[in-house]
Amino acid sequence: MELITPAIGQIFWGGLVFLILLFLLKKFAWKPMLSAVNQREESIQESIDLAEKTKAEMEALKLQNEDLLKEARIERDKMIKDATATSKKLIEDARVEGQTQQTKIVEEAQKIIRSEKAAAIAELKTQVASLSLEIAEKVIKGELASDDKQKALAEQIANDISLN
Amino acid sequence: MKILGMKFSLKIIFVAVTLGLGLNSNAQNIEDLPLELLRGVMQPVEEAEEHYESAEHAEEKAGIDPVHHVLDAHDVHLWGAGESSFSIPLPIILWTENGLVTFMSSKFHHDDSGHHIVEANGMNFVKSHGKIYQLNEGEHAVAFDAEHHVANAVKPVDLSITKNVFAIFCVAIIMFLIFRSVGKQYKVGEAAGAPRGLAGFMEPLVVFVRDFSKENIGEGKYLKFMPYLLTVFFFILFGNLFGLIPFLGGINMTGSISITLLLALFTLIIQMVNSKGPYWKHILMPPGVPVALWPILVPIELIGVLVKPAALMIRLFANITAGHIIILSLIGIIFINQNMAWAGLSVPMALFISVLELLVAFLQAYIFTMLSAMFIGSAVEEAHH
Numbered sequence: 001m002e003l004i005t006p007a008i009g010q011i012f013w014g015g016l017v018f019l020i021l022l023f024l025l026k027k028f029a030w031k032p033m034l035s036a037v038n039q040r041e042e043s044i045q046e047s048i049d050l051a052e053k054t055k056a057e058m059e060a061l062k063l064q065n066e067d068l069l070k071e072a073r074i075e076r077d078k079m080i081k082d083a084t085a086t087s088k089k090l091i092e093d094a095r096v097e098g099q100t101q102q103t104k105i106v107e108e109a110q111k112i113i114r115s116e117k118a119a120a121i122a123e124l125k126t127q128v129a130s131l132s133l134e135i136a137e138k139v140i141k142g143e144l145a146s147d148d149k150q151k152a153l154a155e156q157i158a159n160d161i162s163l164n
Numbered sequence: 165m166k167i168l169g170m171k172f173s174l175k176i177i178f179v180a181v182t183l184g185l186g187l188n189s190n191a192q193n194i195e196d197l198p199l200e201l202l203r204g205v206m207q208p209v210e211e212a213e214e215h216y217e218s219a220e221h222a223e224e225k226a227g228i229d230p231v232h233h234v235l236d237a238h239d240v241h242l243w244g245a246g247e248s249s250f251s252i253p254l255p256i257i258l259w260t261e262n263g264l265v266t267f268m269s270s271k272f273h274h275d276d277s278g279h280h281i282v283e284a285n286g287m288n289f290v291k292s293h294g295k296i297y298q299l300n301e302g303e304h305a306v307a308f309d310a311e312h313h314v315a316n317a318v319k320p321v322d323l324s325i326t327k328n329v330f331a332i333f334c335v336a337i338i339m340f341l342i343f344r345s346v347g348k349q350y351k352v353g354e355a356a357g358a359p360r361g362l363a364g365f366m367e368p369l370v371v372f373v374r375d376f377s378k379e380n381i382g383e384g385k386y387l388k389f390m391p392y393l394l395t396v397f398f399f400i401l402f403g404n405l406f407g408l409i410p411f412l413g414g415i416n417m418t419g420s421i422s423i424t425l426l427l428a429l430f431t432l433i434i435q436m437v438n439s440k441g442p443y444w445k446h447i448l449m450p451p452g453v454p455v456a457l458w459p460i461l462v463p464i465e466l467i468g469v470l471v472k473p474a475a476l477m478i479r480l481f482a483n484i485t486a487g488h489i490i491i492l493s494l495i496g497i498i499f500i501n502q503n504m505a506w507a508g509l510s511v512p513m514a515l516f517i518s519v520l521e522l523l524v525a526f527l528q529a530y531i532f533t534m535l536s537a538m539f540i541g542s543a544v545e546e547a548h549h
Contacts, residue, residue, distance in 0.1 A: 002294070003231055003421070003485065009257075009322045010236065010422035013329040018399065018426065021336045026391035029343035033370055034390055036349075036356035043355045 228496035230489045233414050236422075237294055237327040238269040240413035249274050251413070254330055259321035260287060260298055269324070278306040278314060290314070296322055331417035335402045342366065343398075373397045376534050381541040389540055392434060396427055397533040404484060404525030408518065414492075418528070419484030421477070428477035431536040432470075439543040472539055476532055483528050487521040 143149050240252040253270035262285060271282045278292030281304070288299040290306045297317035299306065309315040325333070346363045350356050359367040377393050378386045403418035417423055445451075447465040450458065494514040498506045 002235055004481075006422040006425050007236060007322070007326075007420075009324055009326060010328050010332075010420055011426050012323055013325070014332050014423050014426045017332050017336045018395070018430070021339060021399070022391060022395045024340055025343050025347075025395055028340075029347035030370075030391045030394050032347050032350035032352050033356075033367070034374065034387065035352040036354055037367065037371060037374075039353070039355040040357075 228492070228499050230492035230496060233492050234416045234419055234485050234488045235294055236416075236420060237413075238272070238291065238296070238324055239274075240327050240330060240415075242411065242413060247274060252330075254325045254327070256296065256324040257322075258289070258296060258298070259323060260285075261320075262287065265289075265320070278308075281305075290317065295319065296324070327413060327415065328417045328420050328423065331403065331406055331415045332423070335399060335406055335417065338406075339395075339398055339402055369398075369401075370394060373533060376530075377537040380534065380537040381544060385544050386537075389434065389438075389537070392430065393533050393537055396430070396536060397529050400427070400480065400532055401526060401529035404528060405522075407484065407488065408521055408525060410518075414488065416485065416488050419481060419488055421481045424477040424481040427480070427532070428473040431476060431539060432473040434536075435473075435539050435543045438540065440546065442545055442547040443543045445547075472535075476535055480528050480532050483524055487517065487524055490517050491521070 143153060238256060239254050242250050242252065244250045251270075251274065253268045256265075256267055256269050256271075258265040265284050265287065267282060267284050272280050272291045276291055276293060278290040278297070280290065281299070282289045288303065290297050290299060292306065292314055295314075296319070297306070297314045298320045299317045303316045306314055307316045342362060343366070346366045349359060349363045373394050374386075374390060377390060380386075381389060400418055403423070406412075407415045407417055407419065409415070447469065448462055450461050450465065453461055491514050494510045494517065497510040498504065
C-alpha cells in the first residue's frame with residue numbers, strides 16, 4: 001500500500017525543484033535552443049529554396065540560350081541560302097547580259113561586214129565595168145584596125161545572126 | 165531489510181566473478197554468503213517473536229521483499245547490513261506541532277524498526293518501516309498494536325530530503341549543468357551552427373520532442389508549451405536512467421507515485437489553464453451523438469478528463485517500478501535458494517532486464533511527453549468546422 005501512497009515531502013520538493021528547473025532551463029536552454037534551431041531550419045529551407053530557384057532560372061536561361069542559338073542558326077542558314085541565290089542570280093544575269101551584248105555586237109559586225117561587202121562589190125563592179133570598157137575599146141580598136149578584120153567581124157556577126 | 169538492496173548487487177558481482185573463475189568449489193565463500201544474508205533475514209524473525217508477525221514479515225523471512233527496495237528511504241544505502249551498513253545520510257525535516265525539526269538521518273543509526281529514539285527539540289522520534297513517528301508526550305519507547313502499526317505516536321509532516329528527493333536534486337543539477345553548457349551554443353534570434361560536443365547528442369532529442377509536440381499541438385501554438393514538455397521529457401529520461409545506475413542505492417525516483425502524480429498534475433493543470441471552448445464543447449455536447457445519450461456520455465467524458473492524467477501517472481510509475489522489482493526479484497532468486505549457483509541464471513536474466521530497462525527509460529519519457537502534448541493539443545484545439 002505504501003508503494004501507491006503519495007508522500008507530501010516528495011511532492012513538495014519535487015514540485016519546487018521541477019518548477020525552478022523549468023524556469024532555469026527555459027531561460028538557459030530551451031529558448032535559445034528552439035529559437036536557434038528553428039532559425040537554422042528556416043535558413044536551410046531558404047537556402048534550398050534559393051538553390052532550387054537558381055536552378056530553375058538556370059534551366060530557363062539555358063532554354064533561352066538554346067532558342068537563341070537555334071534562331072541564329074536558322075538565320076545563318078537563311079542568309080547563306082539568300083546569298084547563294086543572289087550570287088547565282090547575279091551570275092545568271094551577267095551571263096544573259098553578256099550573251100545579249102555579244103549577239104548584238106556580232107549582229108552589228110555582220111551588218112557592217114555585209115554593207116562593206118556590198119559596197120566593195122559595187123565598187124568592184126564599177127571598176128570591172130570601166131576596165132572592161134577600156135579593154136573592149138582597146139580590143140575593138142585593134143580589131144578594127146584593118147579592113148580584113150572589119151570584114152571578118154562583119155561576117156561573124158552575120159553568121160551569128162543567121163544561126164539564130 | 166532495505167539494506168539488502170545494494171548488498172545484493174555487490175554480492176552478485178562477487179558471485180558472478182567467483183563462478184567465472186571456477187571457484188565455486190571454495191566452500192568457505194559459499195558458506196559465507198548465505199550466512200551474512202541470513203543475518204539480515206533473521207532480524208525480522210527475532211522481531212516477530214516480540215511482535216505480531218505481519219504478512220510483510222513473513223515475506224522477509226522468506227529471503228527478499230523486492231517491493232521494500234523500490235520504496236523511498238531516508239538515506240541512500242550503499243552497502244553493508246544493520247549497524248555496519250554504509251549509507252549517505254540525508255537531512256530529515258519534520259513539520260511538527262511545535263514547529264520545524266531538522267536532524268540528519270544518521271542519528272537513527274540505520275535503525276528502521278522503531279527502537280532507536282532520536283531526541284530533537286524536546287521531542288522523541290523513531291523510524292519504523294521508512295516512516296518517521298513522533299512519540300506522544302511522555303512516551304519513551306515505541307509500542308505496536310495488533311496490526312504491527314505504531315500505536316503511541318503521531319506522524320509529523322515529513323518534508324525530509326529522502327532518497328527520492330535526493331535523486332530529484334541530483335537529476336535537476338545534472339540537467340541544469342548539461343543544458344546550461346549545451347545552451348551556450350545557441351542564441352535567441354540567431355541561426356544555430358552545427359552542434360558540437362554534448363549539444364550534438366542533446367539537440368536531436370530536443371528536436372525529436374519538438375517535432376512530436378508540434379504535430380500534436382499545432383504549428384502556431386506549440387512553442388508556448390515546449391519548455392514544459394522538454395523539461396518533463398528530460399526529467400523523466402534522466403530520472404529513469406539515474407535509477408538504473410547499479411550500486412547507487414537503488415534510486416527509484418520516476419517509479420515513485422508521488423513524482424508521477426506531480427508530473428501528471430502539471431500536465432492536467434497546463435491542459436485546464438489553456439483549454440479552449442471547442443474542448444469543453446466536445447465533452448459537454450459531444451457532436452454526432454444523439455442528445456438522449458448525453459446523460460451517459462457526458463459523465464464518462466468528464467471522468468475521462470481526470471482519467472487521462474491518472475493513466476499518465478500510473479503508466480510511468482508502474483513501468484519503472486515493475487522494472488526495478490523484476491531485477492530485484494531475479495537477483496533475489498539467489499538469496500531465496502541460498503545457493504550461489506543460481507547466479508548463473510539470475511545474473512544474465514537481470515542483465516537482460518536491465519538492458520530492456522534502458523529502452524523503457526527512453527520509451528516512457530517519450531510516451532509521457534507525447535501523451536502530455538496530445539492532451540494539451542486536444543485542449544487548445546480551435547474549432548475547425
